[in-house]
Amino acid sequence: MTTVDDRTPAVADVSDPSRLAEPDEAISAEELQLATRNHGIPLEALRYDVTPAGLHYLLIHYDIPDVDTTDHVLTVGGAVDRPLAVTLAELRERPRVTHQVTLECAGNGRALLHPRPVSQPWLVEAVGNAEWTGTPLAPLLREAGLGPDAVDVVFTGADHGVERGVEQDYQRGLPVTDALREEVLLAYEMNGAPLLPQHGAPLRLIVPGWYGMAHVKWLRSIEVRTEPFEGYQNAVAYRVRRDTDDPGVPVTRIEPRALVRPPGFPDFMSRRRVVRPGPCTLDGRAWSGHAPVVSVEVTVDGGASWVPAELDPAAGGDFAWRRWRHEWTATPGRYVLSARATDASGRTQPVEQPWNRGGFANNLVQRVEVVVPAE
Amino acid sequence: MTTVDDRTPAVADVSDPSRLAEPDEAISAEELQLATRNHGIPLEALRYDVTPAGLHYLLIHYDIPDVDTTDHVLTVGGAVDRPLAVTLAELRERPRVTHQVTLECAGNGRALLHPRPVSQPWLVEAVGNAEWTGTPLAPLLREAGLGPDAVDVVFTGADHGVERGVEQDYQRGLPVTDALREEVLLAYEMNGAPLLPQHGAPLRLIVPGWYGMAHVKWLRSIEVRTEPFEGYQNAVAYRVRRDTDDPGVPVTRIEPRALVRPPGFPDFMSRRRVVRPGPCTLDGRAWSGHAPVVSVEVTVDGGASWVPAELDPAAGGDFAWRRWRHEWTATPGRYVLSARATDASGRTQPVEQPWNRGGFANNLVQRVEVVVPAE
Structure with a gap:
C-alpha cells in the first residue's frame, strides 16, 4: 500500500475548493482535463438544422454510467397516491411525441469571463439542436396521483460522483409547475435513433427552454416532494451568485x-x-x-x-x-x-x-x- | 470597412509561427479553442470493445467540409495507365471488408510534455477503436495501372485551410508499398453505419497501424507520384524532430x-x-x-x-x-x-x-x- 500521508483518506479528499482564476492565469491542467472529455459543437456544424450524432455538445459531470438498457426501470414515487415502476417498453407504448429542442450548457461562455470561474472552460460552443422523441411526463405524474401539496419533482440519474466534497447521484429538482408543462418529455430517442450512452441512454428528461443541467440523463427515478428540494445541484451548484456568500437565484431558462x-x-x-x-x-x-x-x-x-x-x-x-x-x-x-x-x-x-x-x-x-x- | 492596420492583409496573416510554451505557461486561449472542438474518448468508454458513435476521438485540422455525399466521386490519377473516376455506388459494389482498427492521434500526450509544443493539447485520450467497412485500395490501384516507378500515393481530402501560413487542401502521401498493403481500405462505413460527417463522410482512407494523420477523411482524389511527395503534412507537419532545423523522420506507425x-x-x-x-x-x-x-x-x-x-x-x-x-x-x-x-x-x-x-x-x-x- 502506498500513501502519501499517514491519514486514511476520505471521499471528500478527491475534491478541491471552488476558486476563481488569478487575473492573468491561463487555463489550468484540470480545466484542460475537462475540455478534452466534454466537447462543444464544432461551429461549422451550425450548418445543420438538426445537429448530427457526435457533434452535439456534451457535459458529463461524472462518468457515463454503464446502464443496462434492456432491463431499465423508471420509478415514480414520493408524495404520490400510486407509486409506479415503469419499464422502457411500457414507456414506448405510451403516446409518442417528438420535439426539436436546443440545449445549451448553463456554463457556456465561462472561460471568457474575467475573473474566470475554474470549472468546465466553455468558450461559446456548448450548444446543440436535436430531435428528442419520448412520452410526455405530465400524464405519468397524473397517473401516479400528484397531490395539491406537491412542490418539487426530483429527477435522479444513474451517474455517481463527488463535487466539492459531496458524494452524490446526479439529481435535480424541478418546480412542479414546470414538470407539468406539456412539452416536458421522458425521451428515449435522439434524432430518430435510441439515445447514445453519452446522451443518457436509455432515458433522459427533456425540459424545453431550460439550460442543460435540467435535462437529467440516465434517468432512473422521479420523486415528488412537498418541500423544496435542497440537493447539491439545485441549492449549491447551479445558482447565479455574486460571491460564495450570496444564496443567489436558480439557473433556469436559456438566455438569448x-x-x-x-x-x-x-x-x-x-x-x-x-x-x-x-x-x-x-x-x-x-x-x-x-x-x-x-x-x-x-x-x-x-x-x-x-x-x-x-x-x-x-x-x-x-x-x-x-x-x-x-x-x-x-x-x-x-x-x-x-x-x-x-x-x-x-x-x-x-x-x-x-x-x-x-x-x-x-x-x-x-x-x-x-x-x-x-x- | 474596418482595418486594424493600413496594409491589405494576406492569407498567411491568419497564422502565427509555431512555438513552445514557456516553462511555466499554462494552456493558452488558442489551445483551449482547439480542445473545445476536437475531443478525446471519455476514459470510461474504454469499457466498450468498439467505441460508440460520438465517443471516438476527433482531430479536425480545418472545418468539417460540406461534402455532397450523393454525387461524390473519387478520382485516381497521376502516374497510372488508366485514370479512374469512381462513384460511391461503384465503390460499394466492389468487394466489401470490415476491419476493426484502433486509431490514435499522432499528437496524443502532447500537453504533458515539458516544454509543451503549442498545438492541439491532448493528454492521453486521443484514441478510439471502430469497425471500418469499405473496399481494399490495392486492387483499385492495380486496375488503374501502377507503374514500377511509382514512389508515393497522395490522398487529398475535401477539407481546406491554412497552417503556418500555408493554404492547402489536407493532403498526405503514403509510400506505395504501404498503400498496397491488403488491409488498407477505402472506408464508407463506421460501426455498421454510413460515415458521420466528422469522420470523413462519405469516404476516407484507413491505414491500419498508422497514426490518425494517414487516414485521410473526405477523400476525393488519389494521385500516384514517381517522386517523393513534399506536401506540408508530410514534409513539414508530421515529423519527429529535435528542433525546427532538424529535417526529422516521418511519423508513421502507432507506438505501443x-x-x-x-x-x-x-x-x-x-x-x-x-x-x-x-x-x-x-x-x-x-x-x-x-x-x-x-x-x-x-x-x-x-x-x-x-x-x-x-x-x-x-x-x-x-x-x-x-x-x-x-x-x-x-x-x-x-x-x-x-x-x-x-x-x-x-x-x-x-x-x-x-x-x-x-x-x-x-x-x-x-x-x-x-x-x-x-x-
Whole structure:
C-alpha cells in the first residue's frame, strides 16, 4: 500500500475548493482535463438544422454510467397516491411525441469571463439542436396521483460522483409547475435513433427552454416532494451568485444567444478565418429559452455598427434554434463578426458581460476574426 | 470597412509561427479553442470493445467540409495507365471488408510534455477503436495501372485551410508499398453505419497501424507520384524532430500504449477517483501499430512495482486494441495507477518521456490518481 500521508483518506479528499482564476492565469491542467472529455459543437456544424450524432455538445459531470438498457426501470414515487415502476417498453407504448429542442450548457461562455470561474472552460460552443422523441411526463405524474401539496419533482440519474466534497447521484429538482408543462418529455430517442450512452441512454428528461443541467440523463427515478428540494445541484451548484456568500437565484431558462457560423476557411491553430473578396452569405443560429427569437442583428466591425439579419421561418418550433442570414460583400481588410439575438420577452445579449461567481447563463456576443485578403 | 492596420492583409496573416510554451505557461486561449472542438474518448468508454458513435476521438485540422455525399466521386490519377473516376455506388459494389482498427492521434500526450509544443493539447485520450467497412485500395490501384516507378500515393481530402501560413487542401502521401498493403481500405462505413460527417463522410482512407494523420477523411482524389511527395503534412507537419532545423523522420506507425479505465467514481473537477475498499478489477486497453501487444504490466504505486496483467484474446484482430485486466484488492490509502504495454517487436512505453519538437508519437504511461477511503 502506498500513501502519501499517514491519514486514511476520505471521499471528500478527491475534491478541491471552488476558486476563481488569478487575473492573468491561463487555463489550468484540470480545466484542460475537462475540455478534452466534454466537447462543444464544432461551429461549422451550425450548418445543420438538426445537429448530427457526435457533434452535439456534451457535459458529463461524472462518468457515463454503464446502464443496462434492456432491463431499465423508471420509478415514480414520493408524495404520490400510486407509486409506479415503469419499464422502457411500457414507456414506448405510451403516446409518442417528438420535439426539436436546443440545449445549451448553463456554463457556456465561462472561460471568457474575467475573473474566470475554474470549472468546465466553455468558450461559446456548448450548444446543440436535436430531435428528442419520448412520452410526455405530465400524464405519468397524473397517473401516479400528484397531490395539491406537491412542490418539487426530483429527477435522479444513474451517474455517481463527488463535487466539492459531496458524494452524490446526479439529481435535480424541478418546480412542479414546470414538470407539468406539456412539452416536458421522458425521451428515449435522439434524432430518430435510441439515445447514445453519452446522451443518457436509455432515458433522459427533456425540459424545453431550460439550460442543460435540467435535462437529467440516465434517468432512473422521479420523486415528488412537498418541500423544496435542497440537493447539491439545485441549492449549491447551479445558482447565479455574486460571491460564495450570496444564496443567489436558480439557473433556469436559456438566455438569448446568436452564433455566427464562421465563414470562409480557418487557420488550424488560431481558428482565424480567411474569406475571399466578394459576396458572402453570413449565417448562423439564434435561440432563447424565454420566448421565441424575434430579431438578430449582425456586425462586421466588432460592434461599431449593427444591421438586421433575415430570419428563416421558425420551422423547428418554439424551442429550437432559428437560422439567420445576412448578405455581406467582403472587401480586403480585417473584420470582427458578431450576431446578437433578441427574443419576444425583450431579452437580448449584452455587449459588456455581467459576471457571476459560477459563470452561468452568460450570453455575451461571440467574436469571429476574419481576414479578407486581396484577390 | 474596418482595418486594424493600413496594409491589405494576406492569407498567411491568419497564422502565427509555431512555438513552445514557456516553462511555466499554462494552456493558452488558442489551445483551449482547439480542445473545445476536437475531443478525446471519455476514459470510461474504454469499457466498450468498439467505441460508440460520438465517443471516438476527433482531430479536425480545418472545418468539417460540406461534402455532397450523393454525387461524390473519387478520382485516381497521376502516374497510372488508366485514370479512374469512381462513384460511391461503384465503390460499394466492389468487394466489401470490415476491419476493426484502433486509431490514435499522432499528437496524443502532447500537453504533458515539458516544454509543451503549442498545438492541439491532448493528454492521453486521443484514441478510439471502430469497425471500418469499405473496399481494399490495392486492387483499385492495380486496375488503374501502377507503374514500377511509382514512389508515393497522395490522398487529398475535401477539407481546406491554412497552417503556418500555408493554404492547402489536407493532403498526405503514403509510400506505395504501404498503400498496397491488403488491409488498407477505402472506408464508407463506421460501426455498421454510413460515415458521420466528422469522420470523413462519405469516404476516407484507413491505414491500419498508422497514426490518425494517414487516414485521410473526405477523400476525393488519389494521385500516384514517381517522386517523393513534399506536401506540408508530410514534409513539414508530421515529423519527429529535435528542433525546427532538424529535417526529422516521418511519423508513421502507432507506438505501443496501454490505458487504464479509471476505476470507481470521479470528482467532477479534479477527475480523481474514489474506489471502495475490497476487490476491484482494474482493466483497460492496449494497442500498438508496429506489432501485436504481447504483454501489459500494471502498477498501483506510481511505478515502484509492476505486475503482469491478464490479456483477453485478441478478438478484434491485429490492428484493434486488446483488453487487459488485473485483480486488485483495494485497501484504504492513496494510489497512482498505470499500465504499460509491450508489443511483439519489443517496443514498450517509456517511464521518462523522450521529447520532440512537434509532440508526436508520445507514449508515456498514463497516471490515474485514486483514493480508497476507510469503509
